[in-house]
Amino acid sequence: MTAPFHKFRPSGLTLNAREFAPGSARVAVLGAGVMGPGIALVFAEHGFQIDLCEVRQPALDAGMTSLADALDLKVQAQVCDAAAARATLARVTPRIGIADGIAHADLIVEAVPEDRNIKRAVYTQVADAAPSHAVVWSNTSTLDVFSLAPPALAHRLLVAHWFAPPHILPLVEVVCQEPASDSLCDESVSLLRALGKAPVVLEKFVPGFVINRLLRALGRESFDMIESGVISIADLDVAVRTSLAPRMQILGVMQRYDYTGLHLSLRNLADPDIVDAPVNRSPALLQDRVDRGALGVASGSGFYDYGGRSALELQRERDLRLWQVMRALAEHATDPKPI
Structure with a gap:
């Protein structure tokens, strides 16, 4: 078994000036679509108890299947052993709705669809029902979520934008904005680094980030x-x-x-x-394919024809090759200093 290219460093971590460690801190991941399962996997494999929340049972089932499959692939890629994969999966509790998940959360990772109304409703519910110390990381890829959150949440909300697949790619774009404190941003960056990620901090919000x-x-x-x-x-x-x-x-x-x-x-x-x-803003190369339903991997064709292979099969092939690249890069992947 080849050793993983990063190790968790749990000692001394805090979030919102409270101890944040496996076995005591709990993480709620809201959304089990493209990003949520992979984010949940990262926290769970480092010892945290996770609540993975969705609004519909089929979406939750699909998310858990995706998470389990990603763990199986890690075993196949020799970056995880079977016992560790089973232990990781056991730390994830699937939940319908977010009420139970956020009730005892220390960190809430919002990974719901990129829809302002949906995010606004989620933030309102979090402000009303989550513990007053719970920090919220939004995985938005473009939106100004700071304008959507109620005042009661603003001081503990920041952007932590992961990249797909989030359990493989190290980058997380971090955006902090007043009234959230610099110390909360620093704590979040330290936590991300402890999880083997490579966070970069934007000096100010810009739509679409970097x-x-x-x-x-x-x-x-x-x-x-x-x-x-x-x-x-x-x-x-x-x-x-x-x-x-x-x-x-x-x-x-x-x-x-x-x-x-x-x-x-x-x-x-x-x-x-x-x-x-x-x-x-509407190149024919894209528009023509969208008009005829050739949307990419999900529909079986886009710029390429995938010959009837399923989206899951293609995702597994992509991820296996990414794991090979990440293993070859070793620590340069998470600590890419200039040469």
Whole structure:
């Protein structure tokens, strides 16, 4: 069995100035869709008791199936043994509704759909029914959740945006805003690091945060080049996988400029022959596929045809390859210092 590439460091952790440790602190994860099960898995495998909450039984059942399957895959990928996987699953209690889950929670992770009305209703219920010390992390990927929360919750709400699959990818984007204190932000960052995550703190809120904004810019150029006949979909993906992706694992974006040379980078940005792609909020490459129901993995085809393979089968293949990458990166994945 290969050792995991990070270890939990439980001593001395606090959240909202209270001890936060396995065996005493309880975590409620609200939402068992794409993100909730993976987030629950991370806390549970580090010894915390978890309440995974959903509003509908089929969605809750699907979430628990996803969590169990993710643990099975960790065993297959040799980053977890079978006994540890069983113990992790036993720490997760599935619940319909959020009332029982939040009643005794020390940390509430909100991972409900990206709908302002749904989030507003959840925050109101949390403010009314959760313990007064319970901290709320929102997993929103774009929204200004601070404007949706009642005043009673504002001082203990922050954004902790995980990335799919959350039990594999280390990044968590953290956004704190007054009246939440700097100390609460620092405690949350320390907890995330203890969970093997690589938190980054935004100095201020901006819609979409960091990575989704970078992806919008990358997508804009990609869609434009494909629609303009410059390159095929498959060849563009090959180009990225064999150049940008491996180099970014080591250098990120900004340090790559240092290796290129800042004077050359400035000259390249000023090159009048390179024209940026126009802003197009409905590129035909996307719109045409959406119109005919080719939505991606969930529908069996999108930019690629998946040959009848199920979404679960494809997810397992993706995650197995990601585990291979993460194991190869080792500590660089969670502590990516400049070289």
